[in-house]
Amino acid sequence: xxxxxxxxxxxxxxxxxxxxxxxxxxxxxxxxxxxxxxxxxxxxxxxxxxxxxxxxxxxxxxxxxxxxxxxxxxxxxxxxxxxxxxxxxxxxxxxxxxxxxxxxxxxxxxxxxxxxxxxxxxxxxxxxxxxxxxxxxxxxxxxxxxxxxxxxxxxxxxxxxxxxxxxxxxxxxxxxxxxxxxxxxxxxxxxxxxxxxxxxxxxxxxxxxxxxxxxxxxxxxxxxxxxxxxxxxxxxxxxxxxxxxxxxxxxxxxxxxxxxxxxxxxxxxxxxxxxxxxxxxxxxxxxxxxxxxxxxxxxxxxxxxxxxxxxxxxxxxxxxxxxxxxxxxxxxxxxxxxxxxxxxxxxxxxxxxxxxxxxxxxxxxxxxxxxxxxxxxxxxxxxxxxxxxxxxxxxxxxxxxxxxxxxxxxxxxxxxxxxxxxxxxxxxxxxxxxxxxxxxxxxxxxxxxxxxxxxxxxxxxxxxxxxxxxxxxxxxxxxxxxxxxxxxxx
Amino acid sequence: xxxxxxxxxxxxxxxxxxxxxxxxxxxxxxxxxxxxxxxxxxxxxxxxxxxxxxxxxxxxxxxxxxxxxxxxxxxxxxxxxxxxxxxxxxxxxxxxxxxxxxxxxxxxxxxxxxxxxxxxxxxxxxxxxxxxxxxxxxxxxxxxxxxxxxxxxxxxxxxxxxxxxxxxxxxxxxxxxxxxxxxxxxxxxxxxxxxxxxxxxxxxxxxxxxxxxxxxxxxxxxxxxxxxxxxxxxxxxxxxxxxxxxxxxxxxxxxxxxxxxxxxxxxxxxxxxxxxxxxxxxxxxxxxxxxxxxxxxxxxxxxxxxxxxxxxxxxxxxxxxxxxxxxxxxxxxxxxxxxxxxxxxxxxxxxxxxxxxxxxxxxxxxxxxxxxxxxxxxxxxxxxxxxxxxxxxxxxxxxxxxxxxxxxxxxxxxxxxxxxxxxxxxxxxxxxxxxxxxxxxxxxxxxxx
Numbered sequence: 055x056x057x058x059x060x061x062x063x064x065x066x067x068x069x070x071x072x073x074x075x076x077x078x079x080x081x082x083x084x085x086x087x088x089x090x091x092x093x094x095x096x097x098x099x100x101x102x103x104x105x106x107x108x109x110x111x112x113x114x115x116x117x118x119x120x121x122x123x124x125x126x127x128x129x130x131x132x133x134x135x136x137x138x139x140x141x142x143x144x145x146x147x148x149x150x151x152x153x154x155x156x157x158x159x160x161x162x163x164x165x166x167x168x169x170x171x172x173x174x175x176x177x178x179x180x181x182x183x184x185x186x187x188x189x190x191x192x193x194x195x196x197x198x199x200x201x202x203x204x205x206x207x208x209x210x211x212x213x214x215x216x217x218x219x220x221x222x223x224x225x226x227x228x229x230x231x232x233x234x235x236x237x238x239x240x241x242x243x244x245x246x247x248x249x250x251x252x253x254x255x256x257x258x259x260x261x262x263x264x265x266x267x268x269x270x271x272x273x274x275x276x277x278x279x280x281x282x283x284x285x286x287x288x289x290x291x292x293x294x295x296x297x298x299x300x301x302x303x304x305x306x307x308x309x310x311x312x313x314x315x316x317x318x319x320x321x322x323x324x325x326x327x328x329x330x331x332x333x334x335x336x337x338x339x340x341x342x343x344x345x346x347x348x349x350x351x352x353x354x355x356x357x358x359x360x361x362x363x364x365x366x367x368x369x370x371x372x373x374x375x376x377x378x379x380x381x382x383x384x385x386x387x388x389x390x391x392x393x394x395x396x397x398x399x400x401x402x403x404x405x406x407x408x409x410x411x412x413x414x415x416x417x418x419x420x421x422x423x424x425x426x427x428x429x430x431x432x433x434x435x436x437x438x439x440x441x442x443x444x445x446x447x448x449x450x451x452x453x454x455x456x457x458x459x460x461x462x463x464x465x466x467x468x469x470x471x472x473x474x475x476x477x478x479x480x481x482x483x484x485x486x487x488x489x490x491x492x493x494x495x496x497x498x499x500x501x502x503x504x505x506x507x508x509x510x511x512x513x514x515x516x517x518x519x520x521x522x523x524x525x526x527x528x529x530x531x532x533x534x535x536x537x538x539x540x541x542x543x544x
Numbered sequence: 545x546x547x548x549x550x551x552x553x554x555x556x557x558x559x560x561x562x563x564x565x566x567x568x569x570x571x572x573x574x575x576x577x578x579x580x581x582x583x584x585x586x587x588x589x590x591x592x593x594x595x596x597x598x599x600x601x602x603x604x605x606x607x608x609x610x611x612x613x614x615x616x617x618x619x620x621x622x623x624x625x626x627x628x629x630x631x632x633x634x635x636x637x638x639x640x641x642x643x644x645x646x647x648x649x650x651x652x653x654x655x656x657x658x659x660x661x662x663x664x665x666x667x668x669x670x671x672x673x674x675x676x677x678x679x680x681x682x683x684x685x686x687x688x689x690x691x692x693x694x695x696x697x698x699x700x701x702x703x704x705x706x707x708x709x710x711x712x713x714x715x716x717x718x719x720x721x722x723x724x725x726x727x728x729x730x731x732x733x734x735x736x737x738x739x740x741x742x743x744x745x746x747x748x749x750x751x752x753x754x755x756x757x758x759x760x761x762x763x764x765x766x767x768x769x770x771x772x773x774x775x776x777x778x779x780x781x782x783x784x785x786x787x788x789x790x791x792x793x794x795x796x797x798x799x800x801x802x803x804x805x806x807x808x809x810x811x812x813x814x815x816x817x818x819x820x821x822x823x824x825x826x827x828x829x830x831x832x833x834x835x836x837x838x839x840x841x842x843x844x845x846x847x848x849x850x851x852x853x854x855x856x857x858x859x860x861x862x863x864x865x866x867x868x869x870x871x872x873x874x875x876x877x878x879x880x881x882x883x884x885x886x887x888x889x890x891x892x893x894x895x896x897x898x899x900x901x902x903x904x905x906x907x908x909x910x911x912x913x914x915x916x917x918x919x920x921x922x923x924x925x926x927x928x929x930x931x932x933x934x935x936x937x938x939x940x941x942x943x944x945x946x947x948x949x950x951x952x953x954x955x956x957x958x959x960x961x962x963x964x965x966x967x968x969x970x971x972x973x974x975x976x977x978x979x980x981x982x983x984x985x986x987x988x989x990x991x992x993x
Binding site for chain 2: 099100128152157158171175314338407408425
C-alpha cells in the first residue's frame, strides 16, 4: 500500500510579520475631486490616526502568502473527504463560473425589482425544484446554514402552535442527533428531551409513545439518521407525534441518500431543512458560506420568513405582505450566489440524475461497509444508506483509538472521516464517501484502512504517533484552550 | 450529468456483487414500499455544460444591463472595488473545497488565515478578541445580544432606531422566543440616537445599549458619550458596524468604550451578490472571550514544537455542549472571511485609509451638491461617512422612477421602515462613483425637482 509522499512545503510567517513600511498591495485611482479637510467632515476626536499593526505588503507577497497557506490544506479536489454527515462531494467548477456572472454579482439587494428579474427567477425556480425534490409545499431560501435552518424551522413550529393558542414547551431529540439540534431547540426557546435509540440505532417507538404528551411541540429527527440508517417506522413515528398535536422536524443533512428515491413530504414530515452545501454540491469553503433552505407543508407556510418570491402579472416580486410570518431571520434574502450554484447543479443533473446520485452514494457507502466489515467493528451491522459508522473496538485492544486511525489516514493521503460522532457509538468513525468517488478511489481508501488495521496490530506506536507526513504533527489543543492565543500581537 | 458520477454501470455491478445484493433497489429495502417513488422527479431534463452556461447567462441578463447603471444604493450592502487577487486566491480549491478545519494537520492554511482574520478584525475594531465569522450583519447583532445577555443575565436590551431596520427585525425574531425584551430608542433631530431617552430608559435590568456606527443614516454616533451612559447603568455598549470601510478613518469602537462590536464584513472584498453570501463579525474584550459564539482559531505547537493553529475553546460550542452551547452556529462564512482577509492585507494600513478617505470625500461632495438643489435638502445635520439622508419635495419613488430612465439607481427610499421619513432617500456614494456621475445625478435631480 502506497502512502502519501511528503513534498516541499514552505513555512510561512504571519502576514503581519511580513509587513514593511512603504510596501503597498493596492492600486486606486486618484481622487477626482478636491478634498475637504477631514476635520471639517468628522469630529476631530473621532478621526483615527493609524490602524496599529495593520500589514503593509506588496501584491506579490499577498499572493505568495495565501498560495503557500492554501498548500497546507486538503480539499475535495485533493482527494476523498469522507466526513460523515457532511456530504463532501465534488463541487462542479461550472457552478462557480455561472454564480459569478456580472449581472448576478453586482446586484444590489435593494435594486428595483425590474432590474432583479433574473435573480428572482433563480430563487423562484430553485424553490420550486427543492419543493419537488422534498415533496414539501413551500421553501424559504433565507437561511444560510444547516443550524440556521434548524433554528428557523423550530421558530416556524413555535409560531404554528402559538397561532393555534397551544402552549408547548418541549422538543424531543434522539441521542444520535447532530449537536446543532439541541442547541437550535434551546435558542428557539424549547426544553430538549433526549430520547434513546433502540438496539438497531433507530427511534424506539415504545419509548416514544411513553414520552409523548401535549407539551411536545416537535420531534426533531434526521432521516436517514446519523448512523446512516433509514427510520423504517417513520410513518408510525409521525402518527404518534401528530396524534398528540406535535410536529415532525427533519434535519435534511442526509438528503443525499433520498433524492428521487423517497420524499420527506410523503413521510409525514412538517418542516425540513436542506444544506445546499452538502446535497446540492456547493463548496464548503473551509466552513462556509453554506446555503440553507427550510421546506414546509401547507400548514406552516403562513409563518415562513419574509419576503418570499412570487410571480405576478408584471413578473417576479418579493412579497412582504405575510401577516403571520415569523419576520426576518437574516438581512436581505439569503446566500444568493450559493442558490445560483445549487440551481446549476439541479439543472445539470435533472430528476433522473439526482436519483442516480443518491443510488451511487448508497452503493459507495455499502461497498465500504462490506469491504471493511470484520476489520473494523460495526456497532450496527445493518445495510446502511449513504454513510456507515464503524468503531475502534477491535483496534482499541492494542491501544489504537479512533483519533489515531484518523491521523494515520492522513499519511495515506486521505482526509479522515467524522470521528467520535454520533455520540451513541463509542469511538465512532463515520464514513460518507458520496457518489463522486470512483471505485478506484474507494479501493485505495479501503486498502489504507486495512493497512492501518495491520499496523495497529504490528506497530501500534506508528499509528499512535501519526500523522508523520503532514506539515505539522498533532497539535497541543490543551494548551491552546488553557492559555488561548487568539490573535497576533507585535 | 454523468461527468459527476465516475462509476460506470459495470463498476456499480461489481460493487453490488461485492456488497452481496442483486440490485440497487435491495439497498433501499429499509424504506417502506409505500414511500418509494415510482416516477422520476418532475424536473427539467439534464443540461450539458454549454447548455447550462447559456441558460444561466440568459437568466442573468433578465436583470438588465446592470453594469451600465450608476447606483447610489447602500444600506448595509456596498459596492466597492474588489482587487483581482481576491477572487483569484479564493478560487484555490484547497481553500474553496475543504470543510471546517476539524483536522488541524490538514487545515493549517484555513486555520492560519482565520487567525490572521481574527487579528485584523481586532485591529480594526479596537477589540481584543474576534471569532472566525458569523453569517452576516443582522444575525451577528443577534448573536451579540444573546452574548450580552449571557454575560450579565439582564433581560432587556435597548436598541437605537438608527440601527439597520432589517438587523432590528432579525434581532426581534431571535429574541421573542427566549425572553429578551427589546426597547427601541428613537433618533433625534440630528438623526442620532436620542441620548436623553437612553438616559431615561437605561436601568439595572438593561443588558446592553445597541447603536450603529456609522448609523443607518450614515451619521457618526457619539460613542464616547453613549459608552458613559451605558456603563453608568452597568450595561454593555454593543456597537454595530454595517459599513466597516469607515473604520479606516474612524476611531475604533473599542477605543471609545464598546464592549461588543458586531458587524457586516461584505465591504471587504465580497461582491454584492444580491445580498449574500456576506460575513458577520463579532469582537469583544478578552474578559468575555468564553462567551463568544462560533469558531475561534488559536495558536499552539505540535509535538515537535513546531508552531501551528487549531480550533479552540470548543467547549462553548454545540458539538460539545449541545443544548448548553453559546450558539447553535456550526457552518459560518469562512470563505467570505478569507476574502476579507486577502482584501485587507492587499489594501493594508494605507490602502484602507485611502478607500475610506475617497468614500467620505465623494459622499461629502455629493451631500453638498445635492442639498443645495431646490426642493432638496439634508434631513439631518451632523457628520456622516459615505451615506446621508436627502429630503425631497417630490415623492422619492417618483424621483427614482425618473432617474432609472437615465440609468441611475437612486437612493434607498426610507418610507418602508420609517413612515416619518417617507419623503427621504438614503444616498450612498462609494469610491466606485466618479465625480461626473454625481454631477449627472445632480443635473437630473435639478430637472426633476
